[in-house]
Amino acid sequence: MRQQFATAINVQIAQYAAHFVKRFGAEFPPDPRNVPFTPTIRNFGYLYLSDSSEFTGVLKKDQELQARLGAGTHILSRADVQEKYPFLYTDDLDSASLNLVDEGAFNAWGMVQWLRSTAQGNGVEYIANEVVGAEMEEGTNKVHSIKLRTGQQITVGILVNAAGTRAAAVSKTVGIRDLPVEARRRYTYIFSVDQSLTQDLPLTIDPSGVHLRSYGTKDYLAGCPPVGPDTAVDVGDFSFAENAWEQKILPVISRRVPQFASARVTDSWVGHYDFNTFDHNAIVGPHSRVSNFMFCVGFSGHGSQQGPACGRGIAELIVYGRFQTLDLSVLSFERVIENRPLTERAVI
């Protein structure tokens, strides 16, 4: 969870996420099925490292935007970084940006499980199946019903496409062929070291594109995009296409944190970003032609923290016909149709 974004709406969405997590215990009744979820933020912050005056200029511009919106981001000089995080190699750095307020990690999976369980307790039905087709209402631009893999048909009032990396396939069932969302491979490794750091490691974004952070109390997480070209992959392909640990991550982390030269991998996985190739931002709200079809897709790697604001936004559209808590209209699908990208530069 971070407020260090380059788009104003993403800063506000992240602030809402922090508010949501912090107020969780007070605002929601205890889960009837006792799903364990501790609503806290581990505020170790995000630390963007810059190795050039050009990128420092970008960080400064972003920091001004974030600070205007109330975020606690600061620009650090190389000496500041060295003083605050003495275990980091800083000789090649120009500056960094850091925010320690409401920025760090939270248990997104626990939160989702808690919400799902509570919704079920309140009568919401979850159907384990796959939408494979849809029928339109004759003579209108409205979806009439969806068809499931097992053959059943369900009549819909409003259909929300929140299908993550499969969002483009679901859109096609109602004739929308231009949703610019695809699956992109991302590598994650958990590792331990001989001697742990004496303080939390912020989520540190190295200029090489590798990121690393504290994971548990004594282990760490590092991740990166593909070593080769970052292209669309099959939504079911979670294979390691290359040895990103040896080819990319280990050289970078052992240089940046010399203590990490002894790193031993304890777990690893391949995940997929639900990547919006148009402008790397979520698409939230109704389709302009198919009148009862809404999008909540394209989160491009920042969807866990955007879930609370965007999910609420969609609920408000359904119940009240307009956004109430946070105006998310800049994230509408219209911008894609009208070729008005709202580009988010700060994608990790």
Ligand SMILES: Cc1cc2nc3c(=O)[nH]c(=O)nc-3n(C[C@H](O)[C@H](O)[C@H](O)COP(=O)(O)OP(=O)(O)OC[C@H]3O[C@@H](n4cnc5c(N)ncnc54)[C@H](O)[C@@H]3O)c2cc1C
């Ligand atoms: C390595 C990695 C690191 C990340 N780090 C962060 C981070 O630090 N912070 C952050 O905010 N975000 C992060 N993200 C992004 C975040 O995980 C995603 O943006 C988020 O999970 C998207 O949530 P979603 O509900 O939109 O989609 P998903 O979680 O993908 O859920 C989509 C659901 O739709 C279902 N579905 C798909 N097709 C159909 C169909 N035809 N019929 C019925 N159901 C269907 C799927 O089964 C699934 O349950 C990361 C992602 C990755 C891969």
